[in-house]
Amino acid sequence: MSTIKVKDGTEIYYKDWGTGQPIVFHHGWPLSGDDWDTQMMFFLQQGYRVIAHDRRGHGRSGQSANGNNMDTYVADIAELTEALDLKDAIHIGHSTGGGEAIRYAAQYGKDRVAKVVLISAVTPIMIQTDSNPEGVPSSIFDEIRQGTGFTRAQYFYDFPVAFYGWNREGKEVQEGIKHNWWRQGMMGSVLAHYEGIKAFSESDFTEDLKSVSIPVLVLHGEDDQIVPYGQAPRAAELLPNGKLISYPGFPHGMPTTEAETINKDILAFIKS
Template sequence: MSTIKVKDGTEIYYKDWGIGQPIVFHHGWPLSGDDWDTQMMFFLSQGYRVIAHDRRGHGRSGQSSQGNDMDTYVADIAELTTALDLKDAIHIGHSTGGGEAIRYVAKHGMGRVAKAVLISAVTPIMIKGESNPEGVPMPIFDEIRKGTGFSRSQYYHDFTTAFYGYNREGAKVSEGIKNNWWRQGMMGSVKAHYEGIKAFSESDFTEDLKRVEVPVLVLHGEDDQIVPFHQAPKAAKLLQNGTLISYPGFPHGMPTTEAETINRDILSFINS
């Protein structure tokens, strides 16, 4: 396996295929780089170098007892991109990975990043508070913590229904997609996933979004049941050079269920 050992000794697994301009994919909670299979294959066929890692505590990466927070996730990515000497890269993040991607670009991307894409992202901040009255109430995240920490296998099995919009009338349910989500989730550390809920729900990416100067494409499904759609216009407005595309009826997991549309729009953005 391809891994690097970051400064605290944790091994970070990654896939690195092809040559050409690099595209770095940041996966969502509690998944792995495998969640980008469709995008990896598509952009590889278009002549790009494609890289996807497993976040610490996820997939095949080390299950460290510490560092399950957004700043450490981003520091790990900075070490990986330095080790691979990635320049002129496009960073694409889904859900939690969207927050990870934009913070990486803001803090470490100077001279290394050409563009970024945020898909169904947790930016600018998810949790409800005085500065974010439309946010998701804390009891929802406490429920996710309870399910993840103490009945993870069944909870992850059930979580896929809303994630992919399979509870909507007329939805074509794929058991393979659901099983693959469960497989990826169960590969990781329950402790890392439990602590990662705070990372994706309470991290505030407002200043990161404001700081980024490169073009950023924001993609969000209007029927997202995991990260509410109202997040996307807020994020796009904070960006210096942001473009928003919204999709009526698309679910949170649209990079998988609507891969043809998402891949086409990302490719058009990269080529623009």
Template sequence: MGTIKVQDGTEIYYKDWGTGQPIVFHHGWPLSGDDWDAQMMFFLDQGYRVIAHDRRGHGRSTQVATGHDMDTYAADLFELVKALDLKDAIHIGHSTGGGEVIRYVAKFGKGRVAKAVLVSAVTPIMVQKDSNPNGVPKSVFDEIRLNTATNRAQYFKDFPEAFYGYNRPGAKASQGVRDNWWRQGMMGAIKAHYDCIGVFSETDFTEDLKSVDIPVLVLHGEDDQIVPFEISGKQAVKLVKNGKLISYPGFPHGMPTTEAATINKDILEFIRS
């Protein structure tokens, strides 16, 4: 593990384990690189070099007040990629991290990225507006903002229920998974979390998706209560030039944790294909 200092002085924390072809993991809101534990261990054992960073303001990276926008997130990642001299890399992003992957690949990835994987990703755009009439109403994100700003500790206790589908009949909930979600969330800065809500809900990745010509795997749970499949994964795969979609009936937003064995197998097959 270590840190790099990017152009504005922000320190970005990262873990870098193993050798071989690099796989870079991009986490979701409001978590950290620790959310990829199940994938880091699996792909390390498969002979890959695995890297996971904490987005600025999240986890162990600097709790700065500025730079919470998708272009800066992608630029921070590019600084890390250059510092580690990563080439022929696979970039895998969950939720907000999926948006970060596609923005990074579109702006900075030429010649360095082999493939990309979007898992439960916010692409192409989440919020409802005239050009996206089937999106999620802005009022939903305003409620997330309000609770994050005024009641974050308790709100982050409650949020994992829908995130992992624990609110569904017959779901087998894990208190450890709930606690780990809360731990990661509360490590980050409230300002970064608040600003990132606008980033993951309002950023439009349509042109980024259209511009990418590397192979892209889109994985999405059909019972995703956070980023609905019909407006995200189902649409994103139509915009990329070389895309493959795998959707999973009944899988929740946090499926890299709850369904790690399935997700890991499908990603490995895509990487090796």
């Protein structure tokens, strides 16, 4: 396995295939780099170098008792991109990974990042506060904590139904995708997943978005039941050079269920 050991001793697993301009994929909670399989294969065949890591506490990376927060996630990515000497890279983040990607670009990406793509991202901030009245109530995240922390196996088995929009009329559960989601989730650390809920729900990416002047593409499904669609136009408005594409009826997990459309739009953005 390909791993690097970051400064606190945690091992970070990554996949690195191909040559050409690098594309770095940042996965969502509580998954792993495997969630990008369809994109990795597609962009590899288009002539790009594709890299996907497992966030600390997720997948095959080390299950550290510490550092399960957004700033440490981003610092880990900075060490990985430096170790691989990635420059002129496209960073693509889904959900929690969207926050990770934009903060990396803002804080570490100078002279290394060419463009960013945010898919179903948690940017600018998810949780409902006085300054963010349209956010998701904290009680929802408390429910996720309870299920994740104390009944994780069953909770993760049920979670993909809304994640992929299979609870909508006329939609059928795709069992292979559901089981793969569960597999990825159960590979990780329950502590990392539990603490990661605070990272994706309470991290405020407003200043990160404002400070990134390179082109950023925001993609969001209008029927996202995990990260409400309203996040997307707010994020796009904060970006100096942002573009928003919305998809009627698409779910949170659209990179998997709607891969053909998503991949085509990302490729067009990269080449533009």
